[in-house]
Amino acid sequence: MAVPLLELNTQNLALEGELKAAFESVLKSSQFILGPENRAFEKEIGTMIGVQHAIAVSSGTDAILLALMALDIKAGDEVICPSFTFFATAGCVVRAGAIPVFVDSDAASFNIDPDDVARKITTKTRAIIPVHLFGQCAGMDPIVELARGKGIRIIEDGAQALGATYKGRQAGTIGDFGAFSFFPSKNLGGFGDSGLLVTNDGVLAERATLLRTHGAKPKYYHKFVGANFRMDDLQCALLRVKLPHYGDYTKGRQSNARYYAEKLGSIAGIGSKILLPKENPDHGHIWNQFTLRVRDGRRDELKEFLVSRQIGSEIYYPVPLHRQECFVEFRKRAGDLPVADQLAQEVLSIPVYPELRQEQLDEVIAAIAEFVK
Numbered sequence: 175m176a177v178p179l180l181e182l183n184t185q186n187l188a189l190e191g192e193l194k195a196a197f198e199s200v201l202k203s204s205q206f207i208l209g210p211e212n213r214a215f216e217k218e219i220g221t222m223i224g225v226q227h228a229i230a231v232s233s234g235t236d237a238i239l240l241a242l243m244a245l246d247i248k249a250g251d252e253v254i255c256p257s258f259t260f261f262a263t264a265g266c267v268v269r270a271g272a273i274p275v276f277v278d279s280d281a282a283s284f285n286i287d288p289d290d291v292a293r294k295i296t297t298k299t300r301a302i303i304p305v306h307l308f309g310q311c312a313g314m315d316p317i318v319e320l321a322r323g324k325g326i327r328i329i330e331d332g333a334q335a336l337g338a339t340y341k342g343r344q345a346g347t348i349g350d351f352g353a354f355s356f357f358p359s360k361n362l363g364g365f366g367d368s369g370l371l372v373t374n375d376g377v378l379a380e381r382a383t384l385l386r387t388h389g390a391k392p393k394y395y396h397k398f399v400g401a402n403f404r405m406d407d408l409q410c411a412l413l414r415v416k417l418p419h420y421g422d423y424t425k426g427r428q429s430n431a432r433y434y435a436e437k438l439g440s441i442a443g444i445g446s447k448i449l450l451p452k453e454n455p456d457h458g459h460i461w462n463q464f465t466l467r468v469r470d471g472r473r474d475e476l477k478e479f480l481v482s483r484q485i486g487s488e489i490y491y492p493v494p495l496h497r498q499e500c501f502v503e504f505r506k507r508a509g510d511l512p513v514a515d516q517l518a519q520e521v522l523s524i525p526v527y528p529e530l531r532q533e534q535l536d537e538v539i540a541a542i543a544e545f546v547k
């Protein structure tokens with residue numbers, strides 16, 4: 175039985191009729207840009223997150239870039255971010271003209287290591303971008319504490335963490351800005367590219383909203399140099415169909431993760447060979463990925479073994495950002511990041527999407543049990 179890493183049709187086609195109706199409604203309205211669907215989507219998702227301002231944008235990447243632009247981060251400024259994350263986190267910093275300062279991660283949570291953040295703050299530090307990697311919130315209290323009183327802003331990269339919580343607060347609402355993505359593989363998967371920027375700061379929201387459309391207010395009178403970071407009304411209309419089901423999608427992932435934790439955790443001797451992801455109850459996990467750490471240099475071997483069993487898996491991420499060719503000029507500043515390097519060698523994400531069937535979960539568990547035997 176094949177178990178793909180992700181399968182979108184079951185989730186999307188369950189809503190086929192409503193999706194087609196939403197498409198048709200936008201088609202006939204001819205309102206394709208910043209129309210009523212855009213406003214309704216922003217209102218509904220803002221309510222779901224519990225945030226005052228939700229700004230629909232063209233991608234998760236653009237949400238981060240827009241946040242940096244709204245905070246006026248520019249050449250010479252330093253922005254601290256983890257090395258073990260998706261490229262966009264740091265790519266946006268460089269596109270804003272600033273210097274990414276890479277920090278190490280915590281091996282147990284995969285998230286930013288606050289002690290390394292503390293070591294790397296300088297008078298030029300303008301922002302920190304904690305990433306809520308794989309769906310679990312980074313430890314925000316120490317980050318907020320480090321930023322306090324130094325004029326350092328916080329942009330939460332919540333691309334993988336819509337609906338995750340930190341001590342009861344929603345991911346994305348703790349820092350100055352939160353960025354989300356609706357790339358199809360994210361927990362709220364769209365039908366193409368799109369994203370969201372959120373904030374509880376009215377002044378920042380106004381700036382970001384202007385910058386989303388070339389910094390113009392009123393139209394054709396430009397206060398700032400922005401760009402086109404808009405999300406299509408069509409995309410908004412389609413995602414509004416999925417939004418009421420989001421809680422169920424999350425529950426499905428959480429239940430799959432619990433099942434894995436229980437069944438994989440009880441395989442004899444697994445702990446010396448494979449480390450299971452740890453869930454901190456204070457950091458409400460939404461399981462965008464269920465990520466194993468395979469010890470003894472056997473990660474690629476496990477991946478191959480799973481391929482032979484028709485089980486999908488993926489290495490998120492094989493090269494930490496401080497080792498990327500395009501960031502070579504920032505490597506010295508980063509120094510040694512042993513945990514990021516180690517994670518890049520050990521991680522392997524296995525299927526956890528909500529529509530997995532019981533037999534598929536059991537197939538994955540049986541394959542891993544055989545591998546560690």
Ligand SMILES: *Cc1c(COP(=O)(O)O)cnc(C)c1O
Pocket residue numbers: 233234235236259260262263305331333334354355356357367368369
């Ligand atoms: C997906 C992702 C992004 C970028 O989102 P896009 O919508 O693909 O541009 C940024 N950061 C992280 C951590 C991501 O996983």
